[in-house]
Amino acid sequence: MSTTVKEPKAVMTGQDDATSLLPKKLAHSRPLFDREIAGRAVRASFAKLNPVTLLQNPVIFVVEVGAVLTTGFLIRDGFTGAGGVVFSFQIALWLWFTVLFANFAEAMAEARGKAQADSLRKTKTDALAKRVTASGKIEQALSSALRSGDVVVCDAGDLIPGDGDVIDGIATVDESVITGESAPVIRESGGDRSAVTGGTRVLSDHIRIRITSNPGETFLDRMIALVEGAERQKTPNEIALNILIAGLTLIFLLAVITLQPFSAFAVAQAGSGQIPSVAVLVSLLVCLIPTTIGGLLSAIGIAGMDRVMQHNVLAMSGKAVEAAGDVNSLLLDKTGTITLGNRQAVEFLPAPGVTDAELADAAQLSSLADETPEGRSVVILAKEKYSLRGRHIPEDEATFIPFSAYTRMSGVDLQGRQLRKGATEAICKFVIERGGDVPRSFQEMSDRISRSGGTPLAVAEGSRVLGIIHLKDIVKGGMKERIAQLRRMGIRTVMITGDNPLTAAAIAAEAGVDDFLAQATPKDKLEYIRKEQAAGRLVAMTGDGTNDAPALAQADVGLAMNTGTMAAKEAGNMVDLDSNPTKLIEVVAIGKQLLITRGALTTFSIANDIAKYFAIIPAMFMAMYPALGKLNIMGLHTPQSAVLAAVIFNALIIIALVPLALRGVKYRPLDAASLLRRNLLIYGVGGIIAPFPGIWVIDQLLVLLHLA
């Protein structure tokens, strides 16, 4: 392999590395409670009281029905002058708060998305486009009137009127609207950098664009819809969880409704006490049904999407985020993801009879004009190892020989010295042609480097071989640890590379990946994904080129790079606006975090019920069977204060857990068994214990404030 051929990807990644340090407009993490957002959410919580919309959430809908019932009976009792109105009033009030708190959680998540959508929408102005008519003339057209297939031209300073592909020309484009990156990017016809997005601005040059989307369907439109949650569909797991909690709600509804006849029997037998009032029965019901998870479920989903967005990744559906948590195999591109974009010189191996310094000097001189990253790394290595400063060579004293695919070497002719570096075969030929002689050990040295997965770069001066520069792929710092971490999480990593199997195997071993696909063609990738899926695995991959599109579409999670082609972006179900393929790992973590948050709050919600029983059951039946007072293990003051305390705790816990729902449970990359043990302890056992002191404290306060 030649040293100076640049892989296109190498350029791209180099650019990413340079720009990733710049501030990002979208990637900032917003404070949890922004005053304006919170205000909007509060207003929305009331709008969400509409029972038609609330029907989407069966658990909270049941609470609302209970609140209406309690309020109805309260009003009746108010007119008839029945007792216990103060108690019923407080119950009704807290039931309404329960509904509002649940609404607030959802509204909060939505409002955070809306705030982001608004800032995007501001950029969406109706610009005038220069449309090319069939006859080749240019006419003015509103960007909103452009259809897929139209061709437009854009000059420096123009707003690109719609999504499309560059079909002619090259230009620098400011995409900060979408990506938050202020550094301009290059868009050119053909190749993998042809896609442009509506709303971005051409900074220089002149390009011709074929529009690929109709009005209202552009990338920006979709992005706005996604962040607003307008297109939000419930994800499969969310639906399943909804069924579970709706089922539990139904069971508790039965348990509470049948308490009415059971109590009637008990009252008749005991000859004392009375059937619990509607307010008390509704209170028990609301405390038992999983209001915590019911109230927070959709907020968790929206917030999960939002977290992905904060990493500057645009997920096309919540389903994709959920699938990311389930991924079993990660297909990672070697270059730019596992290794730094470029090979680097790591060692000088002098030929027999040549000193290290001599080789280093020649290597540096031959590379001075070589602007490729490999070339620069040679200069740097020589500087670091042998303190050879980069020297300025006057142009007239030296002739730089650029690399050509034909000679497969480059170098410099300097004061009569002919310094060359290049592929081993090419250099040997060069030396022999000049009557020189190549020692056998030189060839062996070169083969040894090849076998180890490195790239040998031979250096010669005239008829004399000087030695070999060992170029090596450098595995990114911390990558090995991350891959090991992924393995602990049960995720296989597969390295995809165009390298030959020998080189690939060496890098794979160094990075510690589980498998690799060498000399990978797009077809190979697709087949590999199909094979993994046939074995029941879920596969995630990144891609940017048009030829990646089939594989991106086949993968369960396809993360397309924003710098890639429109075809790739359409095929994937996520787009990384930073075009950083390593993001895939973060996306997986976010997916897992989303599922863990749901599971944790469900477990917590159900575990809470035990304490509530101990608060309400004795309160309900003490009048008929005083002996049941023994179940009042918390020592709550009165039946009223006990019921009220349980209802208040139930409402407050929703609000208390909103931050957790929005932020997500802290995710630790552990194996499943340790994660389960840990989370069961916190949310299961913790969920059983926590309400006991909580209800007790509220009971104390209620009595202190003479509320019950």
Next chain:
Amino acid sequence: MTSLGIAQIALFYVLILVCVKPLGAYMATVFEGKRTFLHPALRWLEVLTYKVMGVKPDVEQRWTQYTASLISFSIFGFLIVYLLERAQAYLPFNPQNFGTPNVTPDLAFNTAASFITNTNWQSYSGESTFSYLVQMAGLTVQNFASAAAGIAIAIAVVRGFARQEQRTIGNFWADVTRATVYVLLPLSIISALFLCSQGVIQNLKPYTTVTTVEGAKQTIAQGPVASQEAIKELGTNGGGFFNANSSHPFENPTPLTNMFQMFLIFLIPGALTYTFGRMVGDTRQGWAIFAAFSVMFLIGVFVCYGFEQAGNPILGKLGIQTASTAGQAGGNMEGKEVRFGIANSALFTTVTTDASCGAVNNAHDSLTPIAGLVPMFNIMTGEVIFGGVGAGLYGILLYCIVAVFIAGLMVGRTPEYLGKKIEQKEVKMAMLAIIATAVSILVFSGITSVIPFAKNGYWNAPGAAIANLTNNGPHGFSEILYAYVSATGNNGSAFAGLSANTPWYNLTLGIAMLMGRFLFLIPLLAAAGSLAAKKKIPVTSGTFPTHGPLFVGLLVGTVLIVGALTFFPALSLGPIVEHYLMQSGRIWS
């Protein structure tokens, strides 16, 4: 608790434990259609059955076809039993000339529903209602048929987990035939012979009338008892030949037969866990379920035994010795056979209600409140502590689905069990089954607690709802609740104290039994169909582990918490309040 009592409980557990692997492995071989050591002796019977019935054992069925076969099988069984009961006066083997007036349509319905659902709730008293023909050709046949069907369904559900990307879950007719021919028949024959050897009767003679030493005339019932007794326990049916069930000396004469009967009850449910592990290719999974069964069983038995041995403090206050001494059992001996004593009665009570057997060797109505709560709660779990033959396994698999779904999310993956993703369909089906159980128990008990019957009206011959109870106060409530719990859980044991042979109870309990059986297993078969079609996800370190102690704890927790949350309010008005009232010295008439 006495050390001898604990030792007997331990002995019982060890006996079961020893048989899990050999019988479980044998059953796995049977249901995989492979050759076993009994094939030379019994293969002809299997082949003959297929030939006579026109069954093609290798034609696989989808879950819908499997369910349809099961339902037609049950309807057929129902009609046979119903007609035999109603027509017994005109049929042979009726030496006592039991007529039709004894068997009202509602009783016939209740009994037929009871035996096809493996419940064996008995609103009647066997020795004074049914002819030998009804007992043998009707009830005993259904003891085999309903048990075989239960095993078949469990195997079909296991196939749902074991298979991948397949649309079928086996052939119902082949499964039922194999369960009968290779499992139930040989074990029943051996067991019946053993019981006979210990003094259980087996004849077709008319009842014997004897003159007692006091000169009074006494009728001693006879009949083909041993043959029904064996399958009664082995098939976790529980319907006694006599009203007194396993406390009758002709059914259960000695402590040895008592131990043997309990052993038969747990034998197949215990072994099926190993069959399950073998069929899904990981026996650890089976042992995990066995461990969960064991934990819940042992908790139950020691709570029951402990409270029974502690006895009733009210009696203690009256100066009656309740402590166990060398000369007497102490504790609560009310309603118990002296030849069994407290430990073996508490153990039998727990075993029979864990497995949905329902045979009894003591009066559950006479248990102390918390000891009585144990059998009631055992059934409320949905009969998933060993459970009925087959029914226990498919019941616990339902709870595995629920447990994995709730907690499995906490490992950050879509929950999966045995490599199968637990999604919408499975959750929906699991919830449907749990809801059906709760509806049946709570709604019927609720209505029955308050419904105002006209005295001596049609629905309730002896009087108002409460008049059907022999006890007032919370214990009366427990009697109603226990009846519907037992019917819905297809257990069939009675708390007694309830005059159940009235049109209202016969009909509602009959419906409860049908709901408890079919509305529970049909959703499960649907889930099995959906699971069989799925791919198996390979196990990685990111997979929720379902074989270790953590999972066992989670599963036990899920079963107990779901049961407790659903029924705690009802229980608090029954046994729980009764316990506190007993402690405070209150007595009800």
